Every structure is written in structure tokens, then in C-alpha cells.
Amino acid sequence: MLGANTKSSITRRDFLAMSAKGLGTVVISYGLMGCDSDDNALYGKFNHGIASGDPAQDAVILWTRVTPEIEGEVSLAWEVATDEDFSQLVTNGSTTTNSDRDYTVKIDAVGLEPGTSYYYRFKSGDNTSVIGKTKTLPQGDVDQVKFAVMSCSNFPAGYFNVYEMAARRTDLDAVLHLGDYLYEYGRGEYASDNAEAMNRQVFPEGELLSLSDYRTRYGQYRSDASLQKLHQNVAFINVWDDHEVTNDTWKDGAENHNDGEGDFDVRKQAALQAYFEWLPIRPWSEGNHEEIYRSFKFGELVDLHMLDTRVIARDEQLNYANYIDPTSGAFNSDSFMADVTNVERTLLGQEQLQWLQQSMLESTAKWQVLGQQVLMGKMTLPAAIATQQMEIGEFAELAGLAQLAARAAAGDPTLTVDELAYLQVNQARLTPEVVAMLQLPSIPYNLDAWDGYAYEREVILATAKSQQKNLVVVAGDTHNAWANHLTDASGEKVGVEFATSSVSSPGMEYYLGIADADMPQTEAAIVGLVDDLKYTNLRDRGYMVLTFTAAQVRSDWVYVDTIKSLSTTEQTERAHSLMMKAGDATLVKP
Incomplete structure (x- = not known):
């Protein structure tokens, strides 16, 4: 069985039968075959590199794309070996591809040994690809598992x-890519200020809407040498986020799908088809481009559950504007909290949530890891800040002024002359409207994250808590690094969350215009305002390394010094590490 990373038991016979029906054009590779030549065959080159992904204990997906010499049915072959010289072949074969699948090819190399490194390559006529390296999942006792975690790569x-730096590592068991593998925006739009100078203008020029558009953009991304190198060196385990379709996607629409852009579902299906063509991900059934939630078992140490919080079931995001009175500017917190905690409000959907609960409850692994897109930690800020009616510095200043006023009203004898003078000059700033805003409760700052879907978060935390699971959640999406305690409604710590920065997409330093000199103070202020938040980096691009042992999990945030030049080094001054010991859902420094 392939069962190491399946949602349900699928036999090889079932898998082969589905493949014969056209299962994502996956070809099953069982063993050694003779390779017949065809004098009439068309061939091509491997301009987009090679990749592997979705490892199982006895299988792994191998991927490539052939750029044809001329349009038509292109022939190619593959080889898998235990040595880099390919003298110890374990499986090989041949197949064809064509424009119907954008000349991409996926091979499900099965019959492999657990916990074993393999080399693979493709051939088409006289053209041979680079040699790739991949690794199957281990069985039984495992001393250590190490992931690189990354997301949000905007060309x-x-x-x-960031890909380049990660590609230099030789100690990774897999790369977890948590989405926004590409972006859908047109030329000159989001984060394109220096694109022309860097020769990184996007193709096609317009926003991605059709299957051809998405395929072209994937082709451009996969032409990047650093991304090719990382794919070549280590297996990827991918999930999508919103930009693989369009910004702030939910099941029936998106913020960036507008009038005149056609039917959203047609656009979504085109985007997801291109995703399955271009990523080394194992599809589940013929023509099914929507289900990607699945599990990977790294021996008895780690069970990794990859989730879809974006496409399959997400309800539309709440909007703070709907809770602010247009006349008074007052925020209706009661109505907002009723909506955000509604038990019918879903991010995962009933089927996926039940699958996750069952997987976690049946697991005997030391660590339960949820690989998904958006922040699960409670990232609440004072309502005046979350609704952008006040900036952080302004709020802190006015809150301090209100505290002075309260002390003065109570006749506090410890007030200094300077404090009284400051209060006298600034008292008028404490208008009734300002005082009302200062007294509002803290609310989520990001309703696109789990904070906008509170009920299902509580279900997951209760599931982990009921069996005393060691729960670790990893997230991307925000373009900044974070570390959170995951607390349930009663305030009890149930697990931890590690969130990675972005590969290239700008973060809060870009949106809020935070100067480098002010960054440490701003980061400290945010950590101080958010109860469960224990670390953030709001400026630097990078990735995260997670190392699991039986005793602990450790997160190391790795940053590059620039993305504006190909000449780059690791930015060590801002590097950071935190860990959680098994059995104690508390973040501590190593």
C-alpha cells in the first residue's frame, strides 16, 4: 500500500486503475523496464528542471516538464537509482506527454524502501536532465526529523x-511549502517596484485568469535557478494558499476577483489544474483538483497533517467595516463576536475537520504537526488598532494619557509635577470618542486567519488536549515570522505555533512603513500587546527550520540580508530560535 500519506487506504491496484482513467496524468513506475526507441518520436529539453514530492514510505512523486522541439506528443524516460552514477537502478520507464497537460510529467515511483535516499533523472532523446535527490519516509523509531518551512514567493x-540558501543544506528530510508558491497579479501591480531593474517583470503581463495564464506564470517561476536547485535537492510537501488562485480566496469567491473577470469557479478550476500540473503533488482521483489535505508519517516520531484552509470549504471572510457605525464610528463588538464565534462558520469544512480529528486521535506518533496556511494563534489587538482607527504608537500614547487622567481623578499623590503638566496640556485629546475607543476589547487584527473562524480552532485544540498530544502548528501567509502559544477558550496552553517569514513578499515593514531604526521597538510593542505572542520579526525575508526529536521541537528562523541582489549572505543578527519540550506546550529559548 501507498498508505503512508493517504486519507484512506488505497491499494496499488486501485491506484493503477485510477491512473489508467487519467489520474492527474500520473504514471506508475514499479520496476525495471526495457526502453524501446522510436525513430518517429519527438523530444525536448528540461528547461524547467525536475522535482520530487509527496514522499511515502515506499513511493515518491517525480516531476518534470519537457520543452518540445516542435508541438506534438513528446517522448521521455526516467531512471531511479540508489547511487548518483545510476549503476544501481531500482526503477525506470518511459512515457509521453503533450500540450493537454502543458508537457508536464509526474511519475509515482513505487516499490521503494523506507527511509532511503534515491537519485533520479529524466531523458528525452539526447537530452538528459540534471540529477535529482529525494528520500522516502522512514518507518519505526526515528531519532530526528528536520523540515525547512517556507511560503510566499513573489517573483x-x-x-x-531564500530558496538559494535553503538549497545549500544537506540535512533536510523535506521542504514544507505552505502556499503562495506564485502570485496572480499583473505587471506593475503588487510588490513590483523594482521588478524591471531586476529583470523580473511577470509573464503574462496581465492578471492571471485563464488556464493558459496560470501555466505561463508557473513556467516563469520554475525557470528560476534557485527554485530549480531547491526542488532538485529535496522533496517538497506543498499546500496552496490564496494567490495560487487570487487574493483572499474563499470557496465561492475572492477579494481579487472582480466584475468583468468571468466566472470565479471557472477561474479557480483553471488555477488548480495548473497547480496539479506544475507541482509534485499526488492527486487523489481523476479530475479532482480540489482535495489536497493529506498526512505523512515520519516513523513513530512525527505525523504531519497538511490542511486546506483556503479553497475547499472556507466561508467568506468577515469585514470590520460591517461592524462600524458610519455615523458615530462606534464598533459593535457584541455583533462581531457573535459572528466570529458562530459554530456554523467554517474554515476546514466538516469532512476535512472530521478527517483531521480522526487522524490525530488514532495517531501514536510523538508529535502532531499541522502544516497549513494561516495563523492559528490568537493575534488580538485593541479594537482601535485592529480597525485601523489608531496606530500602535498613538494608541499607546493616548492609553498612557488616560491612565494619568484616571490617577488624577482618584487623587493619586504620587503624580509628579511633569506628569501633571503633561496631563494639563493634553487633557483635551481625551474626547468621549477617544475614551470609548480606548475601552473597547481586544479583537483579531486578521480576519483572514483562524481568528476569523474561532469555532473550528477550538475543536482542534480540544481534540489535541483530550489525548495530551504534542501539537505543533506551522503557518505562512503573513510574510512575517511569529511564534505563538496556542491557548483554548479557557486560557490553557495546548500547543505552539511557528510561522515563517516570506521568500520574497514584503511584510509589515512595507505596509506600515516601519523604519529599520524603529523595528525592534515596534516588534517589542506588538509582542507586549498580544498575550499569546512570544516572538515576531516584521522586516526580514527568510525561512524556518524545524527539528523534531523525542524530547523537543526547535524552530530556527533563518534570514537573508537582501532579496534585491543575487549577492546575498545569511543575516545572522536577526536570527532567532525557540523550542518546546515534549509534554510542555511552552515556548522557551534553547
Whole structure:
């Protein structure tokens, strides 16, 4: 069985039968075959590199794309070996591809040994690809598992130096890519300020709407040498986020799908088809481009559950504007909290949520890891800040002024002359409207994250808590690094969350215009305002390394010094590490 990473038990016979029906054009590779030549065959080159992904204990997906010499049915072959010289072949074969699948090819190399490194390559006529390296999942006792975690790679925003740095590592078991593998925006739009100077203008020029559009953009991304190198060196385990379709996607629409852009579902299906063509992900059934939630078992140490919080079931995001009175500017917190905690409000959907609960409850692994897109930690800020009616510095200043006023009204004898003078000059700033805003409760700052879907978060935390699971959640999406305690409604710590920065997409330093000199103070202020938040980096691009042992999990945030130049080094001054010991859902420094 392939069962190491399946949602349900699928036999090889079932898998082969589905493949014969056209299952994502996956070809099953069982063993050694003779390779017949065809004098009439068409051939091509491997301009987009090679890749592997979705490892199982006895299988792995191998991927490539052939750029044809002329349009037509193109022939190619593959080889898998235990040595780099390919003298110890374990499986090989041949197949064809064509424009119907954008000349991409996926091979499900099965019959492999657990916990074993393999080399693979493709051939088409006289053209041979680079040699790739991949690894199957281990069985039984495992001393250590190590992941690189990354997300949010925007081609025009800068060079993929983060991929380049990660590709130099030789100690990774897999790369977890948590989405926004590409972006849908047109030329000159989001984060494209320096694209022309860096020769990173996007193709096609317009926003992605059709299958051809998405395929072209994937082809451009996969032409990047740094991304090719990382794919070549280590297996990827991918999930999508919103920009693989369009910004703030939910099941029936998106913020960036507008009038005149056609039917959203047609656009979504085109985007997801291109995703399955271009990523080394194992499809589940013929023509099914929507289900990607699945599990990977790294021996008895780690069970990794990859989730879809974006496409399959997400309800539309709440909007703070709907809770602010247009006349008074007052925020209706009661109505907002009723909506955000509604038990019918879904991010995962009933089927996926039940699958996750069952998987976690049946698991005997030391660590339960949820690989998904958006922040699960409670990222609440004072309502005046979350609704952008006040900036952080302004709020802190006015809150301090209100505290002075309260002390003065109570006749506090410890007030200094300077404090009284400051209060006298600024008292008028404490208008009734300002005082009302200062007294509003803290609310989520990001309703696109789990904070906008509170009920299902509580279900997951209760599931982990009921069996005393060691729960670790990893997230991307925000373009900044975070570390959170995951607390349930009663305030009890149930697990931890580690969130990675972006590969190239700008973060809060871009949106809020935070100067480098002010960054440490701003980061400290945010950590101080958010109860469960224990670390953030709001400026730097990078990735995260998670190392699991039986005793602990450790997160190391790795940053590059620039994405504006190909000449880059690791930015060590801002590097950070945190860990959680098994059995104690508390973040501590190593």
C-alpha cells in the first residue's frame, strides 16, 4: 500500500486503475523496464528542471516538464537509482506527454524502501536532465526529523535568495511549502517596484485568469535557478494558499476577483489544474483538483497533517467595516463576536475537520504537526488598532494619557509635577470618542486567519488536549515570522505555533512603513500587546527550520540580508530560535 500519506487506504491496484482513467496524468513506475526507441518520436529539453514530492514510505512523486522541439506528443524516460552514477537502478520507464497537460510529467515511483535516499533523472532523446535527490519516509523509531518551512514567493518582489540558501543544506528530510508558491497579479501591480531593474517583470503581463495564464506564470517561476536547485535537492510537501488562485480566496469567491473577470469557479478550476500540473503533488482521483489535505508519517516520531484552509470549504471572510457605525464610528463588538464565534462558520469544512480529528486521535506518533496556511494563534489587538482607527504608537500614547487622567481623578499623590503638566496640556485629546475607543476589547487584527473562524480552532485544540498530544502548528501567509502559544477558550496552553517569514513578499515593514531604526521597538510593542505572542520579526525575508526529536521541537528562523541582489549572505543578527519540550506546550529559548 501507498498508505503512508493517504486519507484512506488505497491499494496499488486501485491506484493503477485510477491512473489508467487519467489520474492527474500520473504514471506508475514499479520496476525495471526495457526502453524501446522510436525513430518517429519527438523530444525536448528540461528547461524547467525536475522535482520530487509527496514522499511515502515506499513511493515518491517525480516531476518534470519537457520543452518540445516542435508541438506534438513528446517522448521521455526516467531512471531511479540508489547511487548518483545510476549503476544501481531500482526503477525506470518511459512515457509521453503533450500540450493537454502543458508537457508536464509526474511519475509515482513505487516499490521503494523506507527511509532511503534515491537519485533520479529524466531523458528525452539526447537530452538528459540534471540529477535529482529525494528520500522516502522512514518507518519505526526515528531519532530526528528536520523540515525547512517556507511560503510566499513573489517573483517581481525580489530574487529567490531564500530558496538559494535553503538549497545549500544537506540535512533536510523535506521542504514544507505552505502556499503562495506564485502570485496572480499583473505587471506593475503588487510588490513590483523594482521588478524591471531586476529583470523580473511577470509573464503574462496581465492578471492571471485563464488556464493558459496560470501555466505561463508557473513556467516563469520554475525557470528560476534557485527554485530549480531547491526542488532538485529535496522533496517538497506543498499546500496552496490564496494567490495560487487570487487574493483572499474563499470557496465561492475572492477579494481579487472582480466584475468583468468571468466566472470565479471557472477561474479557480483553471488555477488548480495548473497547480496539479506544475507541482509534485499526488492527486487523489481523476479530475479532482480540489482535495489536497493529506498526512505523512515520519516513523513513530512525527505525523504531519497538511490542511486546506483556503479553497475547499472556507466561508467568506468577515469585514470590520460591517461592524462600524458610519455615523458615530462606534464598533459593535457584541455583533462581531457573535459572528466570529458562530459554530456554523467554517474554515476546514466538516469532512476535512472530521478527517483531521480522526487522524490525530488514532495517531501514536510523538508529535502532531499541522502544516497549513494561516495563523492559528490568537493575534488580538485593541479594537482601535485592529480597525485601523489608531496606530500602535498613538494608541499607546493616548492609553498612557488616560491612565494619568484616571490617577488624577482618584487623587493619586504620587503624580509628579511633569506628569501633571503633561496631563494639563493634553487633557483635551481625551474626547468621549477617544475614551470609548480606548475601552473597547481586544479583537483579531486578521480576519483572514483562524481568528476569523474561532469555532473550528477550538475543536482542534480540544481534540489535541483530550489525548495530551504534542501539537505543533506551522503557518505562512503573513510574510512575517511569529511564534505563538496556542491557548483554548479557557486560557490553557495546548500547543505552539511557528510561522515563517516570506521568500520574497514584503511584510509589515512595507505596509506600515516601519523604519529599520524603529523595528525592534515596534516588534517589542506588538509582542507586549498580544498575550499569546512570544516572538515576531516584521522586516526580514527568510525561512524556518524545524527539528523534531523525542524530547523537543526547535524552530530556527533563518534570514537573508537582501532579496534585491543575487549577492546575498545569511543575516545572522536577526536570527532567532525557540523550542518546546515534549509534554510542555511552552515556548522557551534553547
